[in-house]
Structure formats: structure tokens, C-alpha cells
Amino acid sequence: MFFTKASGPLAACALLVGLGLPACQSSTTATEQATAAAAQPAKPAPVDTIKIKRLAMQRDSLKADSIARKTGQLPGAILPGHRIVAFYGNIRSKGMGILGREPKDQMFRKFDGVLKEWQAAEPGLPIQPAIHSVTITAQGAAGKDGKYRLMNSGSTIEETRRWAKEHNCLLFMDVQVGLSNLAHELPKLTEYLKDPTIHLGIDPEFAMETKGARPGKKIGTYDAKDVNFAINFLARIVSENHLPPKILVVHRFTQNMLTNYKNIKLDPRVQVVMDMDGWGDPTLKKDSYKAYVEKQPVQYTGFKLFYEYDIKRKPNHLMTPSEVLAELNPKPLYIQYQ
Template identity: 80%
Template sequence: MRRDSLRADSIVKKSGQLPGAILPGHRIVAFYGNIRSKGMGILGREPKEQMFRKFEKVLAQWQAADPSLPIQPALHSVTITAQGAAGKDGKYRLMNSRATIEETINWAKEHHCIIFLDVQVGLSNLRAELPKLEPYLKDPIVHMGIDPEFAMETKGVRPGKKIGTYDAKDVNYAVSFLARIVSENHLPPKVLTVHRFTQGMITNYKNIKLDPRVQIVMHMDGWGSPTLKKDSYHDYIQTQPVQYTGFKLFYEYDIKPKNSHLMTPPEVLAQLTPKPLYIQYQ
């Protein structure tokens, strides 16, 4: 898989995709948040059935905007969450209960979704946190997200004080962790989303190693006006390509700037190059 594959809107099928790979043959559209929290995103903000009715409309809009790619619905659940309080071990993060994780996975299965378990490590690190999720990742519908914004180990301050960072070696650890699970359990490839909206959130991007068992989505998740969002996508995603691209839409924050609005599916597809194959709503 060549690094310059991003120049095309999707990689041609002959590029050695493993059986069951979701990308580039689908566009993933996800609702983000936590089912126990109204404040973390659309997933959890509204009552379950109301939220899924809204989701169905969004999925239909995306399918209409680009009929050439089938839509893969997804829930993106913040599963290990950065905290304002240190906790017993001083690592400023908290994992959802097993009951919450299993309930969220069941929501996904009920509605024919895949699910992403998102990780905010606080003052911990991926090597300590990701193994906690391995039992769930053995399920073929379970994928993963990692969020450098709240990775504070090298910053030495609690989450929220500064924007955190991951190096290529951290992303590579996540890739190798997932690749092993795929091989050991004879699973289709996993998708790994990596959040990014600043230069410093990912360092040494050219050293990120591709593996056909893991499909990497570099995901622009900054909020603001359409112009700001397009500029961020260009600067941190398009010009520093890894493999596939994602784009985030915020129901509450994207409309806050004066004269701003929530970008529509046709706008996103017309104005971003390459066209993102992962779309997330918060």
C-alpha cells in the first residue's frame, strides 16, 4: 500500500486488501459519545430510540450524497476517558464498566453498526491501556480509536491543561497490538482512528508503518466554521497523509461561530480532498 494512495479518493481493489476490509469499499458514518453521558456527544445526548432515528436520517443523507459507496454505520464510544481528577493511581483516566461497554456493543449489534472503542489515556499510555480492551476487540465488529488530545504522559500536566501528543511509535504500537489480535483470532482487518486537529498532536507521521491487518484513519476532529475546518483538514490530514482520512462534524460547536453552520454531506464531499471515508458526528 503506497503512502501516496491518498491522492485517489479510494484505493483500487487490487492493492492487497484482506478479506472483510471495510475501507476503501465503504464510507463509515459514526455517532460519537458515551451512552452514560449527555455531554460527550450525540451518542448519549438524546434518548436511545430518538438518537437512532436521527442517525438513520444522517445515514440516508450520506448515501444519497454519494451512492457509489455503501455506508457502514458505526457507534464511536469513548471507553477510556480522560478525567479532571487524578484517581487512585494518579493517571487521570477512567475506563467504562464492563456493563456499559457490553451494552454499547449490543446497541451497535441491534442496529447493524460496527463500534469503535475510543481511548483517552491521560497520564497513562497505550501500552498500559489497550490490553484492557483486548477481550472486546476479539469481536469482529469492534474497532478502535486513539485520541492524542488527552495523551499527557510527555506533557506532565493533567488533561485539559494542554493539547496532548502521540508520536508515530505510539500509533505503531496500536497498529501492532490490533494486528496481533486480527491474526490470532482470524478476524477481518481492524479500523484504527487517530484524532488530529493540530500539528503537534502527531509527530513523525512519515514513520507510521502500514499493515494490511489494520486500516488507519487520520481523523480531523477540530470544530469551528467550515473554512477553519477545511483549512485544518488540508494542513494536518491532506498534506501529511498516512492511509485513509476522516472528518468530524459537531452538532453543538460547529454552529457557534458567527454565520457558521453544520456542513452538509454534499458540502463535505465537494470541498475536501481526498473525500473522507470516515465521518463522525459529535
């Protein structure tokens, strides 16, 4: 192909046409286009929603801290102005605790009697009844995804909620993650936790992800970072839904069930209860409370009583409310019966 020795922009255009490429525009047209392009508004930068939520959480946390410093607690906080007394278990299971062991009406009659005993033991502190329901339960079978846990059906959860509302109880949804983890399991409860009367329990005994064993073979463990995840998860729900503070119950009865407790970061939007969960001889139960709850304090304390296992060996007995309050320091503000 032959080209003349033309020069300048027209020559360049002719060359491109000869090659079959799009022809150039005149320099005047190009300038006009550049001016028009400069006049167009710049595309907005992508929105970092995670960063926005994190900043909002920080602002909400600072605001909550400010209010808590002035008043001692956030509006609607249950602790320390009440003692919570809870019946534990699953309404579909006779073996998991008192909550499902006896017929409903019979169980609530027993519960009413227990509440009166606790009120009589310390008349000046109001009693708040609660149902503590194991909602995600560790399993002996792996299940389809190999995580050894199972969540209650929607109908079971709703019936448990009705029981709680009928008797003016708080509802604690307890989580046993098996080989799963809190990051995967807690979001399943988000919609329920938007209810101001529903709170959360987490059980390190059945947290087996770092153990590599199925539940029941070893005692599981949580680290402070796991508890912090649960605290932040609840705090976000409180802020986004304008709720009073949530309560987080963490079960414990050995040293290794909770590691690095000093790294737990408290938030006024979440009240943390460390619950001494062991059973047996009252002396051993009191020693465990002293070693793992009193000596490693986080915020509030709890104590668990077992209708069957605490009296399994004679002469052991079920500790009375007066006995618990007289012999434990600090006095637990969360009491659970299994």
C-alpha cells in the first residue's frame, strides 16, 4: 500500500482509515469532547458499608459509655437491679433439664415456688423469672455438614416464646456450637434477638472447633475473642433496634473453658454473666465458683443448681437460696436450675 507524505492530524487520520481503524475526529471536536467530559460529575466512590457500620458502632459505644458513666447503667438494664432466676432445658426434651422434664403446668407451679424462695432469701432485690432454652444443641451425630449441632424448629422456638410471655419470663436462647462457631450460628438468632425480652447464652463446654473432637468426648473452650464476638453481635442488635441492654450468659466450670478472660471487652449495651455451671458436692461447686468466677471476674456472676445431678451422690444436697447467698461472694445475680 502506498501513502503520500502528508503531515499533521489529517495525515494521521488518513493513515488510520487506510488501516481500517476508526477515523480520527478533528482536533476541535476532540477538544470539545474533553471539555464536555470534564464537565460530567465524577462517579461516586464505592460505599464501604462495613466501615460505616464499624464507625456507627463506635459512636453508639461512646454514647452508651457516656450515659453509663452518668447513671451507672443504660435505661432498661436488668442487672444489677434484679436477680434473674431461670429454669433451663428444652421443652421437647425430658433429659436436658427441668424445662422439659415435667408437664408444663406442673413445671411452672414448681417454678413459682422457687421464685418465692429466692424473693424471701433477699426481699430487697426483685426477682426476674426467665426460661433458658437450649436453642442450638450439640449432637452426637455429625449431620449433613459435619458440624455436630442442630437448631430447634421454628415451631419449637415460637412455643417456647409463648411459654415465656405467658409467665412474664425473659427468654434466653442458649447456643452449643459443636464443630461450628459463633460467627456462623449467632446470625440465625438475629430476628429473635430483636425482641427486647430475649437474651443469649453461649456454652464453651460444647464448642469443639479448636478441639477437633465431637461434643461429649472432651470439654470444649472459648477464648476472649469468642466472647467479644458475641458481645459485639448483641451490641449491634441493641443499637440498630433501639433496645435496652442485652444479657449474655457464658457457662463455665473449668479453667480452660474460657481463656484470656482479661481480654474480654465490655460494652454497656451488653451485660455479661459468668455462670458457674458445675454439678455435684456443694463444697466442690463453691470451690469452682471461687476459682473460675470470683477470681476471674468479668462483670456479673451466675450459679447453676441441678435437680438431679447435685443430689446424685449422698449426702449431697440441692443448695437452698439462703445457702447460696450466704456462702458465695459476690452474690450471684443469675441463678439457673437444670
